[in-house]
Amino acid sequence: MVIGATGQIGRPAVAALARDGWQVTAASQSGGRAEEWPGEVRAVRLDRADGAALAEVVGEGCDVLVDIVAYDASHARQLTSLADRIGSAVVVSSVSVYEDARGCGFDTQDRPDGFPVYPVPLPETQRTVAPGERTYSTRKAALERELLAAGERLPATLLRAGAVHGPHSRVPRELYFVKRNLDRRGRRVLAYGGASRFHPASAHNLAELIRLAAARPGSRVLNACDAEAPTVAGIGAAIDAVMGAENETVLVDGPPPAPGVGDSPWAVPHSVVADMTAAERELGYRPVVGYAESLPETVAGIERRLAGRDWRAAYPKVAQAYGDLFDYAAEDAWPGA
Structure with a gap:
């Protein structure tokens, strides 16, 4: 059973599990289907917040439950x-559950010098924020804590995803x-010398991790990202190649030089690069797609969605x-442009 089946991760996850021979129940708020699913996939409507409805859909039971939209301790x-x-x-x-040695994490990034300084690469043994109900990060930490406490009673693989990307994203950084x-x-301006790295995670690679974890039950946490973590300048160049565009890139040392100038969705002062060796060791994970290789369908999806619409x-x-x-x-008025 897959909860959140029609989202950007759920679509390829259902398809990958079905190809692997699982009988899949695809649960989503809409109860809809994706064109890439085989006909034998069973689609059902589910309000994730309704525990009674969830129990009804699970019915007499399932071998594996994949929850893509679980958010906090109550869901756990x-x-x-x-x-x-x-x-x-x-x-x-x-x-986002990780915090650095100073106690900084994603929740402190708006403070002066508050962006976390993680080891590169970042292992699963890095400490995490305290669980709670205050933020996305603390809620995800609470979700993890509850599920790991269940141990053998409910073996759960927790996949710590990076910057998720794919053709059905509602928040595509590639935009x-x-x-x-x-x-x-x-011409475009990139802060931090265009060298920022925020580890991407293709929806297709997450689907592969889900497929592998389904076949190898265990109580564990694993980073879930692509093989490579390109710089923001590298991402821009790769998108240019897909679109046949030529641009001048103005690199600025340090943070964005002015409001609205150089502050891309990847602009971070310190790299966030996950260590993927545990997933390789425990699941035999090998990415099914590289970042640049994945871009054509992502770019095409964004172009279709933008056609005739305000962004x-x-x-x-x-x-x-x-x-x-x-x-x-603001970009045109900035003297450095």
Whole structure:
């Protein structure tokens, strides 16, 4: 059973599990189907917040429950309450649960010098934020804590995903470069020398990790990212290659030089690069797609969604998360441009 089946991770996960021979129940709020699923996949409607509805869909039981949208301790308790009907679980978490030696994490990044300084690469043994209900990071930490405490009663693989990307993303970071190319800007500014790295995680690679974990039950946490962590300048160049665009890139040392200038969704002062050796060792994980190789379908999806629409209407969650990524007036007024 896959919860969150019609989202950007759920779509390829259901397809990968079905190809592997599983009988898959695909549960989502809409109850819809994806075109890439085989006909034998059973699609059902499910309100993830409704514990009784979840128990009804699980029914007499399932060998593996994949939860892509689990968010906090209450969701974990829903799963553990059904432990006698679930063989094992695979649950998507986030690298945002990590904190550095100073106690800094993603929740402190807006403070002066508050962005975390993680080891590179970042192992699963790195300490995590205290569990709680206050933020996305603390809720994911609480989710993990509850599920790991269940131990053998409900073996759960927790996948700490990086910057998820794919053709069905509602928050595609690649929009930053795609829209500029469509608008024929010709020049862009990148803070931190364009060297920022925030480890991406393809939806297809996450689906592969889910497929492998389903076949190898265990109580564990694993980083879940692509093989490579390209720089933001490298990402821009790769998107240019897909779109046949030529641009001048202005690199700025240090943080964004002015509001609305150089602050891309990948602009971080310190690299966030996950160590993937545990997933390779425990699951035999090998990425099924590289970042540059995955871009054509991602770019095509963004272009289709933008066609004839304001970018804020096409991607409201991007505007909510990052503000105005396309303040061209500010860019043109900046003296360094």
